[in-house]
Amino acid sequence: MKKKQLHNFQVRPDSFECSVTADIAVFGYLDNKLKILLTKRSVGGYTNHWMLPGGAMEKEETLEGCANKVLFSLTGFREIHFEQVKVYTSPDRHPLKRVITVSYYALVQPENHPLTLKSNVEEISWFDIDNIPEKMGFDHRQIIHDAHNFLKNNLKDRLIVGKLxxxxxxxxxxxxxxxxxxxxxxxxxxxxxxxxxxxxxxxxxxxxxxxxxxxxxxxxxxx
Structure with a gap:
């Protein structure tokens, strides 16, 4: 029995596999309000919903590389500092298959990052953090909430708002x-x-x- 249980803990050629994605909560400060950057996409699920910039990690990518790829592909932003917030593993969080998401947050000055529509992006806009749209894709409302709390907690120990x-x-x-x-x-x-x-x-x-x-x-x- 113990041998069987140990076997279940080990990585095997036939071990369960799933997709991994990176979602980035990009915060900005505009008109004396904290903002969150959201996109509407023209492809995939939830096409009529707002979402954080996010996407799947490819075979040869790191998660950080995936986050950088996603930010540039969906927003045009380059070389932005971001920090990891949380991992989301709920079995039913994606309608197509099992997907694990690692979330990040980034701080930018919106005036230095003009918004342009990229490929497969229908709309892109800044929203007040306390007034995000009702129609949100996946569990992104929860991811935004957690990233905001993470930002708040970090303020207790260090000044991290320089990019805002x-x-x-x-x-x-x-x-x-x-x-x-x-x-x-x-x-x-x-x-x-x-x-x-x-x-x-x-x-x-x-x-x-x-x-x-x-x-x-x-x-x-x-x-």
């Missing part, structure tokens, strides 16, 4: 972004104390023009 802001920004702009991501109103004094404790911002000595009082502009020290 211009190179130089004010502290009120940074706080507004934090509040938008977290869905909370933060105390100004405590927020600044926490940010300065991280010791990752540099005061450029420049002031933002066009605003009364001219708040100082900051940038990340590693830039």
């Amino acid at each position: 802001l211009p190179e130089k920004f004010t502290l009120p702009e940074l706080q507004n972004l934090y509040e938008n991501i977290l869905g909370l109103q933060l105390d100004k004094r405590n927020f600044r104390k926490r940010i300065f404790q991280m010791d990752i911002l540099l005061n450029t000595g420049e002031k933002k023009s066009g605003i009364k009082g001219g708040p100082f502009l900051y940038r990340y020290k590693n830039q």
Whole structure:
């Protein structure tokens, strides 16, 4: 009995196989709102539904290579930093066959990444994170929810929103972004104390023009 059970744990030539896909939750910050990038495709299942950029990993690809391929093929975005969020393994999550998905999240500045319709993409658009469409394909609503929570949790330990802001920004702009991501109103004094404790911002000595009082502009020290 024990030998049989061990045999079931080992990889064999006839072991169960399934497809693996990568889905990427691309977040942007536009008009003081956190956004998520979604596409409608003209091929495959759920053609009249919005979905995250995603696709299948090929035989000779890594998952990271697949994610890069998918982003470029469906959005035109190149060389975007992304991080893994979660693995989804529900047996019935895809209508055609057993598919395991690995999700990622990425942070971009929408103004630096103009949207263009790529092959097999019917529509592509940014949506407010708290107002995504009702008609979502597969389990992408859950993937977006998990990626958003992952982003929130990361904010507790490190400043990871640099790709959402211009190179130089004010502290009120940074706080507004934090509040938008977290869905909370933060105390100004405590927020600044926490940010300065991280010791990752540099005061450029420049002031933002066009605003009364001219708040100082900051940038990340590693830039």
